[in-house]
Amino acid sequence: MKPTLADLERLARGAGAILRDGYEKKHDIQYKGVIDLVTEIDRASEDFLLREVQTHFAGGAILAEESGKISGINGDLWMIDPLDGTVNYAHGIPVFCVSIAFASDGETTLGAVYDPMRDEMFLAEKGRGATLNGRQIRASTTTELEKSLLVTGFPYDTWNTELDNFKYFERLGKQTQGVRRLGSAALDACYVAAGRFDAFWEFKLKPWDVAAGGLIAAEAGATVSAIDGNADYLSSPLSIIASAPGIYAALKEQLR
Numbered sequence: 001m002k003p004t005l006a007d008l009e010r011l012a013r014g015a016g017a018i019l020r021d022g023y024e025k026k027h028d029i030q031y032k033g034v035i036d037l038v039t040e041i042d043r044a045s046e047d048f049l050l051r052e053v054q055t056h057f058a059g060g061a062i063l064a065e066e067s068g069k070i071s072g073i074n075g076d077l078w079m080i081d082p083l084d085g086t087v088n089y090a091h092g093i094p095v096f097c098v099s100i101a102f103a104s105d106g107e108t109t110l111g112a113v114y115d116p117m118r119d120e121m122f123l124a125e126k127g128r129g130a131t132l133n134g135r136q137i138r139a140s141t142t143t144e145l146e147k148s149l150l151v152t153g154f155p156y157d158t159w160n161t162e163l164d165n166f167k168y169f170e171r172l173g174k175q176t177q178g179v180r181r182l183g184s185a186a187l188d189a190c191y192v193a194a195g196r197f198d199a200f201w202e203f204k205l206k207p208w209d210v211a212a213g214g215l216i217a218a219e220a221g222a223t224v225s226a227i228d229g230n231a232d233y234l235s236s237p238l239s240i241i242a243s244a245p246g247i248y249a250a251l252k253e254q255l256r
Ligand code: IPD
Pocket: 065, 081, 083, 084, 085, 086, 087, 152, 153, 154, 155, 156, 182, 183, 184, 185, 186, 202, 204, 205, 209
């Protein structure tokens, strides 16, 4: 059975409740890398989502952060980040979300990103626009970098990668109203969709980070691509620009 947007919303609210209930409790933290960590709540949220998808929408493949790829028997693919913003979460910073995208035959058609602390539900269906708590949202109409507020993020291997993004952070920080770093790529993209930020860019992400947020931003009128301009921004190595159309070209030029 194919899911509807209402199904994704229900799943995102269920997982969001798990994140909210676990917030500020003492966490069992395990390290996947030097800085990359996972809590028992990431796993509880993912277990809930996998169980729901496998019970109600059997047959689809699932790409979920903590479980990796689970193969399917049809052209459906779920891309799930059970807790985007884990480092914030582990520090008691209330900026995190659950991100769920559904793709059919290679095309992402549904996306839900839910911030349980603010009760903000971002939703989009391919070709039908994007909403925040039921209201249509649009990317900003900015046309000047110097009047723009941007957001970005940094990879977990930032200590020892060439592509650590600091060069671009500095460069764009000096040409705009500022560059924020919230710590949740899915929310970053949704905030572009809502016109809060004028653009978001990041290197070295994974499909579960931005499959839903990218669709939501695009459906809100943002221009979304890989940093080299490739329309297929989910393919590896994954990078993304989600931008108000009026500054997309200028931003892409600065990210060369
Ligand atoms: C991370 C966040 C962060 C981004 C990292 C992601 P996680 O996801 O989205 O903003 O900068 O690259 O890995 O680990 O919190 O799910």
